[in-house]
Amino acid sequence: xxxxxxxxxxxxxxxxxxxxxxxxxxxxxxxxxxxxxxxxxxxxxxxxxxxxxxxxxxxxxxxxxxxxxxxxxxxxxxxxxxxxxxxxxxxxxxxxxxxxxxxxxxxxxxxxxxxxxxxxxxxxxxxxxxxxxxxxxxxxxxxxxxxxxxxxxxxxxxxxxxxxxxxxxxxxxx
Amino acid sequence: xxxxxxxxxxxxxxxxxxxxxxxxxxxxxxxxxxxxxxxxxxxxxxxxxxxxxxxxxxxxxxxxxxxxxxxxxxxxxxxxxxxxxxxxxxxxxxxxxxxxxxxxxxxxxxxxxxxxxxxxxxxxxxxxxxxxxxxxxxxxxxxxxxxxxxxxxxxxxxxxxxxxxxxxxxxxxx
Numbered sequence: 566x567x568x569x570x571x572x573x574x575x576x577x578x579x580x581x582x583x584x585x586x587x588x589x590x591x592x593x594x595x596x597x598x599x600x601x602x603x604x605x606x607x608x609x610x611x612x613x614x615x616x617x618x619x620x621x622x623x624x625x626x627x628x629x630x631x632x633x634x635x636x637x638x639x640x641x642x643x644x645x646x647x648x649x650x651x652x653x654x655x656x657x658x659x660x661x662x663x664x665x666x667x668x669x670x671x672x673x674x675x676x677x678x679x680x681x682x683x684x685x686x687x688x689x690x691x692x693x694x695x696x697x698x699x700x701x702x703x704x705x706x707x708x709x710x711x712x713x714x715x716x717x718x719x720x721x722x723x724x725x726x727x728x729x730x731x732x733x734x735x736x737x738x739x
Numbered sequence: 740x741x742x743x744x745x746x747x748x749x750x751x752x753x754x755x756x757x758x759x760x761x762x763x764x765x766x767x768x769x770x771x772x773x774x775x776x777x778x779x780x781x782x783x784x785x786x787x788x789x790x791x792x793x794x795x796x797x798x799x800x801x802x803x804x805x806x807x808x809x810x811x812x813x814x815x816x817x818x819x820x821x822x823x824x825x826x827x828x829x830x831x832x833x834x835x836x837x838x839x840x841x842x843x844x845x846x847x848x849x850x851x852x853x854x855x856x857x858x859x860x861x862x863x864x865x866x867x868x869x870x871x872x873x874x875x876x877x878x879x880x881x882x883x884x885x886x887x888x889x890x891x892x893x894x895x896x897x898x899x900x901x902x903x904x905x906x907x908x909x910x911x912x913x
Contacts, residue, residue, distance in 0.1 A: 582798070587796045590869065726767070
């Protein structure tokens, strides 16, 4: 309780956690599957992501974590706007497409979209979609964390959700 | 596609999203339920949280979002170390206890814990637990985002996971 010397200071050197050990452990933290889209001066792009998190409702803000070497990185940063589309259980194939090596055009051809106010593609049958503007950024290790102010919400279907847990798709709710 | 004037600039003033609208929409993004614990000079504390997200595996880092007015805030920041315990489906009552108004002692008395290397309480039957040290912070609206370097992983049971979706507990996997 009294020692300032122990305050948030590592006492001993700590061996770094191996990448595989971290990935295997994180696989046990289930997460919603989303398709994140962007469009604008830097081009159209979209990718599947589970690293999305609510931050605060005042002002309505979420964050996404994006590898700075991802093929979609320049488009996302260049446009400054994204749409987070929360997937339903029926979107398993779409998730695989947006998580693979398929071309941008082939990805978007596999589903129905409408253009949001921000110009981003909104997935017509998502559970819910958040049109967002990137408001702050932080580089952490290999990734950039993008804080995104929500500007528009499109409430969608009440279908079952698509959850990724232990490296497999799961269906919940409905 | 070509106008630099539109590049990441709001064209019109955008009406802020109402808190309830944001919360109702975020309820459709399912998430794992975790109990986050801390102990050290600033005291023992623990709380249930879904706002946890993987950031990068190099170095192994996750983040949590914490309301700056939360009762546990001073303990978490003061200690600088946390343990993220990923809950199994059997932990529904424990989650309610750590998300409610129960005293710290009563919360911890309801489950079995061991002390991690960081001094944080590790839940004995969690799916997996991450002992972490807070390495960076960012204030966003009402919340503080804590970037946490993972120093120790305790792999646990392979039970079903506890997922929160549409304001109800769900069980997945196993």
